[in-house]
Amino acid sequence: MHEAFIHRCLALAEHGRGKVGLNPLVGAVLVREGKIIAEAFHEEFGKAHAERALLEKFEQKIRSDDILYVNVEPCCHQGKTPACTDIIRKRGVKQVVFGMVDPDPLVQGKGIACLREAGITVTGPIERAQCEWLNRGFISLRSKGRPWVTIHSARTRGGAYAVPDGRPLKMTSEEQDRWTHQWLRGQHDAILVGVQTVITDDPQLTVRFGMHLPSPLRVVLDPHLRIPLSARMVNGDLASGTVVITAPGSDRAVHQQLMERGVSVVEIPLTDGHFDLSGLWNALMTPTGSFHGIASILVEGGAKTWQNFRAAGLVDEEVTLLGVA
Numbered sequence: 001m002h003e004a005f006i007h008r009c010l011a012l013a014e015h016g017r018g019k020v021g022l023n024p025l026v027g028a029v030l031v032r033e034g035k036i037i038a039e040a041f042h043e044e045f046g047k048a049h050a051e052r053a054l055l056e057k058f059e060q061k062i063r064s065d066d067i068l069y070v071n072v073e074p075c076c077h078q079g080k081t082p083a084c085t086d087i088i089r090k091r092g093v094k095q096v097v098f099g100m101v102d103p104d105p106l107v108q109g110k111g112i113a114c115l116r117e118a119g120i121t122v123t124g125p126i127e128r129a130q131c132e133w134l135n136r137g138f139i140s141l142r143s144k145g146r147p148w149v150t151i152h153s154a155r156t157r158g159g160a161y162a163v164p165d166g167r168p169l170k171m172t173s174e175e176q177d178r179w180t181h182q183w184l185r186g187q188h189d190a191i192l193v194g195v196q197t198v199i200t201d202d203p204q205l206t207v208r209f210g211m212h213l214p215s216p217l218r219v220v221l222d223p224h225l226r227i228p229l230s231a232r233m234v235n236g237d238l239a240s241g242t243v244v245i246t247a248p249g250s251d252r253a254v255h256q257q258l259m260e261r262g263v264s265v266v267e268i269p270l271t272d273g274h275f276d277l278s279g280l281w282n283a284l285m286t287p288t289g290s291f292h293g294i295a296s297i298l299v300e301g302g303a304k305t306w307q308n309f310r311a312a313g314l315v316d317e318e319v320t321l322l323g324v325a
């Protein structure tokens with residue numbers, strides 16, 4: 001039965017996607033006599049962790065045979081919120097089942113040890129591979145110091161990624177596009193493109209097809225501010241969710257116009273004509289105001305941009321769609 005309850009934690013955790021920023025996606029359920037009697041998830045960066053949210057809103061007395069399930073080991077340190085192990089002990093939970101160890105060096109098994117020292121029975125990891133896959137972004141932040149990077153490309157049956165004269169080329173079917181929006185765009189915190197793709201395709205870089213998933217942040221690598229001011233991603237509602245990465249010294253007037261629309265313009269120095277990608281990670285992993293940082297990024301092209309990430313050894317996953325054209 002443990003697996004089914006951890007699966008429920010994972011489904012709950014998904015509701016935090018796009019809102020938890022640099023934190024892990026976490027869900028928790030309380031089970032009594034084989035039935036879920038309370039559940040919660042980490043709703044937003046800075047808000048209560050899943051197990052604390054559950055135990056704070058569950059008003060009944062906890063029984064010794066109740067089991068608390070959580071997909072990531074409970075934390076044992078005071079951060080923006082108090083340690084979850086404290087409330088687990090104080091509320092009298094006697095059994096905890098977890099999905100994966102927290103890779104954060106501040107936790108990494110210490111939460112489990114702390115609960116065991118308090119006489120609580122701790123079981124896990126359960127469904128570890130699934131739990132780690134859901135939180136691959138958070139694991140990457142903690143183990144590599146950068147977001148999880150996925151390259152997404154599409155090519156024609158003849159092997160082309162673009163047409164030489166620069167015309168836009170539609171190569172995927174509607175079914176493939178739906179899949180991309182649900183399983184790639186909808187599962188990453190940001191989508192990144194090179195400026196030439198914006199000039200050629202004028203993409204929106206949103207999640208569409210009626211899916212109720214948060215649209216990721218849009219990031220454009222544009223060292224010389226060549227982005228057209230007519231581009232859809234820097235106009236209307238899309239502007240405030242777009243970040244243009246440019247080099248110091250690029251056109252101040254364009255810079256100013258983008259910022260007036262709500263676009264974030266971030267300057268990162270160039271080394272041999274390329275951005276120092278550690279500067280990019282720094283910008284995308286520093287929470288400011290309502291921006292909570294990102295844990296995963298989908299690199300959608302084009303070829304020069306993919307190549308820059310590959311050459312820097314910064315690719316965790318590659319998905320290529322074989323087009324219908």
Ligand SMILES: NC(=O)c1ccc[n+]([C@@H]2O[C@H](COP(=O)([O-])OP(=O)(O)OC[C@H]3O[C@@H](n4cnc5c(N)ncnc54)[C@H](OP(=O)(O)O)[C@@H]3O)[C@@H](O)[C@H]2O)c1
Nearest residue numbers: 153154161162194195196197274275301302303304305308
């Ligand atoms: N088949 C597909 O899946 C797919 C997906 C997306 C796009 N496309 C197609 O690909 C074509 C565009 O691809 P492309 O390779 O020509 O251009 P691109 O990758 O879209 O953009 C390249 C430009 O972005 C900037 N850039 C990218 N990485 C950078 C880095 N690390 N540091 C600094 N600047 C960086 C540079 O701008 P500067 O030139 O200003 O220095 C660079 O020349 C279009 O035809 C588009 O339709 C195909």
